[in-house]
Each structure stands twice: as structure tokens, then as C-alpha cells.
Amino acid sequence: MSDRFVRLSFALALGAAACSKSSNPAEPSATAAANGPEALTASIAAPRPLAPANNIQIRNADQPVTLVVRNAVSTKSGVTYTFEVATDSAFAAKVQTKDAVAEGTNGQTTVRLDALAPATGYYWHARATSSGTTGVFGPAYGFTVGPAIxxxxxxxxxxxxxxxxxxxxxxxxxxxxxxxxxxxxxxxxxxxxxxxxxxxxxxxxxxxxxxxxxxxxxxxxxxxxxxxxxxxxxxxxxxxxxxxxxxxxxxxSQPSAASLIADQLGVALWPGPQPPGSPGHAALGHTWNVDYLTSFDGVRFLSPRLEVLQTFDLLDRGFDPQGAIDWMKSNGYPTAAVYYPAVLAIGFRYEYLALVNGAWDLVLRAGA
Known part of the structure; x- marks a missing residue:
């Protein structure tokens, strides 16, 4: 009988011990509950660089540079990021550090840098921090800022x-x-x-x-x-x-007579410096029609030539003949014109202008 009593007492003790544990195997034991979440260690994966692409050249005019990383994977919330920029891959010569950058909500986190020195190569990387736990830096990317212009x-x-x-x-x-x-x-x-x-x-x-x-x-x-x-x-x-x-x-102003002829020839009357004065001081005479002519020495040319048109335009603006020739030469318009005051004529290579009855006729030269 005493042996039966011992076996019963042992069975009751085992039952009491079992009752001290959770009846639901999904629930933690009293020991695990006592340790709680504080016993878990936060885990943070390194963020991955996205932009700028590795080894890219950035125009100096495109500064400031924006760095972008893919958000780190963390078992905690409230993640912030640290970005470092240096001129060497070992990050011994850091030029900028951006701390406590709040995590972006679209799966990416960005930070805008201050202006960097031009014509210089840089390296950058980032790491995440959460609940006092700091992760490791992700891989370093490089970029170069172009020269200042x-x-x-x-x-x-x-x-x-x-x-x-x-x-x-x-x-x-x-x-x-x-x-x-x-x-x-x-x-x-x-x-x-x-x-x-x-x-x-x-x-x-x-x-x-x-x-x-x-x-x-x-x-x-x-x-x-x-x-x-x-x-x-x-x-x-x-x-x-x-x-x-x-x-x-x-x-x-109203187009001058010379400019209208220049339009027919398809040339700019004054492609360089513009002469002073306004037209209305001289009149065209005869033979100013646009046509191909042959000079006394057998050269075929389109008349009137630009040099002749320019000379007349200066006369039309109030220049005297010698003043017109001098202005052209001093302003980069080549001319072979020679003024003959005794006969009121201006000679050119193939033709001459003659003042006849108050108008300037264009006359084809008959000889040298």
C-alpha cells in the first residue's frame, strides 16, 4: 500500500509541474515572457546606392548633387541615414556628412548635398541607424564633378x-x-x-x-x-x-533704293558695321537693272555689284563721294573706288558712277 502511495504522489507532482507551463504551445513560456522584446537585437541591412550611377560625370552646372539609396531592411522603425562624401575611397578625406536623414516613404531615401568643388572626383556611401543600432555602410560609389565654366x-x-x-x-x-x-x-x-x-x-x-x-x-x-x-x-x-x-x-526705316536692289541680288547690303544716316539724299539714274554684263576685258559679272551698291547707299545717306569711299575702307568693306571730282564720277573696276542731271547713272566702262 505504501508503494501505491508513493507512485500516486509522484504522478501528482508531475501534473502540478505541467500546470505551471502554458497550455498553449503557441504562447511563450513564463521565462520567455519575462525576457520580452528587450532580449531581441535590432538587425539593419546596409542601404544600396541608386543615384548618381557609379563613376558618372556630373556637369558643374548641374549641382547641387542629390544622393539616392534604396531603403535599408530593418526589424525596427524610425530608421535614419548617414551619408558621407569624400575625395578618397577610404573616406579619410571626408568633405560632407549628412546625418539623421529621415527615411523616405517610397522605398528610397534622398539627400541634397551642398555645392562641391568642381573638377574633382568624389566617393559616397550611406548607412542606416534605428533604435540605437547602427548598421554598416553600404558599397561606395564614385562620381566626378566637371570643371567650372x-x-x-x-x-x-x-x-x-x-x-x-x-x-x-x-x-x-x-x-x-x-x-x-x-x-x-x-x-x-x-x-x-x-x-x-x-x-x-x-x-x-x-x-x-x-x-x-x-x-x-x-x-x-x-x-x-x-x-x-x-x-x-x-x-x-x-x-x-x-x-x-x-x-x-x-x-x-523705309527700305533704301540700294537695299531693294540688294534684296533682288539675295545679298545683305551691310553684313558688318552699319553706316550712319538715313536715305533720301541721292537719286538712282539709269542702268541699275539687275543683269549679267561683260566687262571691257571679257569678265562676265552680275550687275550691279555689291561694292557699287554700297557706295551709292552711302551717297543716299548724305555722304560725299570721297567720304563714302573712306568710310567703307575704315569699316572693313573693301573697295577699289576712286573719286574724280573734276568730272563728278566714281570709278570702279568694271563700271563707274556718274552724276548726270542730279542722279547717279551706272555706266559700263569701255576700257582700262
Whole structure:
């Protein structure tokens, strides 16, 4: 009987011990509950760099640079990020550090850097921090900021403020000076009826010329109207644009007789410097029709030649014959003209102008 009592007592003890544990195997034991979440260690995977792409070149004009990482995987919430930028891959020479950057909500986290020195290579990486646990830095990516390029405003050459022009004036600027390894430069010209340039009536972009660059409107501007113009130099490859040139104004005039003939010839009467004065001081005589002629020495040419038209246009603007020749030579317009005051004639290679009955006739030379 005593043996039965011992076996019963042992069974009761085992039952009591079992009752001290959870009856639901899914629930933690009392010991595990006592340790609780504090016993878990936060785990943070390193964020992965997304942009800028590794080893990319960034134009200096495109600063500030924005760094983007794929969010780190963490067992905790409230994740923040640290971004480091250095000039060496070991990050011994750090130039910027961005701490406590809040995690983005779209699966990515971004930070905008301060301006970096141009013409320099950089490395960057990022790490995540959550609930006092700091992860490791992700892989380092590199990028290079391009050189600094500055383009100064072009300088207007003609027409300058107060000038009177044809209805299609030749706008000219001295090429913009620049610093740094600039690329190909183009020039944007704008013509407007007001100095605010709120409304543009003509615009065009031309490649840089030698020493200077010009633009001619594609259509006639209204006559007897004042317009304003400016030009801007653009280096599209490097994303650099100058400030606009100083604004100049001009007033269109009725086309002169010489400019109308130049239009028939398909040439610009004054492709360079524009002469002063207004037409109305001289009259065309005979034989100014556009036609092919043959000179006394057998040369076939299209008459009237530009040199002759330009000389007459200066006479029409109020120049005297010798003054017209001198102005052309001093402003880069070559001419072989010679004035003969005794006979009121201006001689050229194949023809001459003769003042007859108050009008300038164009006469084909008969000999040398």
C-alpha cells in the first residue's frame, strides 16, 4: 500500500509541474515572457546606392548633387541615414556628412548635398541607424564633378541704341569671353517691341563666328517702329548660359533704293558695321537693272555689284563721294573706288558712277 502511495504522489507532482507551463504551445513560456522584446537585437541591412550611377560625370552646372539609396531592411522603425562624401575611397578625406536623414516613404531615401568643388572626383556611401543600432555602410560609389565654366555676356556691336536700320537689320555682337574648357558656343538673338522682352517678335540662334556673330531676321519688321534687341551666349554641352547682353534699340526705316536692289541680288547690303544716316539724299539714274554684263576685258559679272551698291547707299545717306569711299575702307568693306571730282564720277573696276542731271547713272566702262 505504501508503494501505491508513493507512485500516486509522484504522478501528482508531475501534473502540478505541467500546470505551471502554458497550455498553449503557441504562447511563450513564463521565462520567455519575462525576457520580452528587450532580449531581441535590432538587425539593419546596409542601404544600396541608386543615384548618381557609379563613376558618372556630373556637369558643374548641374549641382547641387542629390544622393539616392534604396531603403535599408530593418526589424525596427524610425530608421535614419548617414551619408558621407569624400575625395578618397577610404573616406579619410571626408568633405560632407549628412546625418539623421529621415527615411523616405517610397522605398528610397534622398539627400541634397551642398555645392562641391568642381573638377574633382568624389566617393559616397550611406548607412542606416534605428533604435540605437547602427548598421554598416553600404558599397561606395564614385562620381566626378566637371570643371567650372563661366561665359560672359556678348558685347553688342550694331545696331547700337538710336540707330536707324532697314526692316531686316544685321544684329552683331562681339563673341563672349569665357573661362574654363567651354564647348561649342551658340548665340540666341531676340528682338522685341519693349525693353522688358515680354513679347518677342523675332528670335534666332546662330553658331559662333570668327571674332563676332550676327543674326538677320527672317522676315521684314514693321517700318518706322522702335525695337529692342539682346543676345545670349550658350554652351549647351556644359549647361552654361551667359547673362544677356546689354539691351540696344533701333528704329526701322523705309527700305533704301540700294537695299531693294540688294534684296533682288539675295545679298545683305551691310553684313558688318552699319553706316550712319538715313536715305533720301541721292537719286538712282539709269542702268541699275539687275543683269549679267561683260566687262571691257571679257569678265562676265552680275550687275550691279555689291561694292557699287554700297557706295551709292552711302551717297543716299548724305555722304560725299570721297567720304563714302573712306568710310567703307575704315569699316572693313573693301573697295577699289576712286573719286574724280573734276568730272563728278566714281570709278570702279568694271563700271563707274556718274552724276548726270542730279542722279547717279551706272555706266559700263569701255576700257582700262
Amino acid at each position: 563661366t561665359i560672359n555676356p556678348p558685347v553688342p556691336l550694331a545696331p547700337l541704341t538710336g540707330a536707324r536700320t532697314s526692316r531686316r537689320p544685321v544684329l552683331r555682337v562681339a563673341n563672349a569671353t569665357r573661362t574654363g574648357p567651354a564647348g561649342a558656343i551658340t548665340y540666341r538673338f531676340e528682338i522685341a517691341p519693349a525693353s522688358s522682352f515680354s513679347s518677342i517678335v523675332a528670335v534666332g540662334t546662330n553658331a559662333e563666328g570668327i571674332n563676332e556673330t550676327g543674326f538677320v531676321p527672317a522676315a521684314d519688321l514693321p517700318v518706322d517702329t522702335t525695337f529692342y534687341w539682346r543676345a545670349t551666349a550658350i554652351d549647351a554641352a556644359n549647361g552654361v548660359t551667359s547673362a544677356p547682353s546689354q539691351v540696344q534699340s533701333f528704329t526701322t
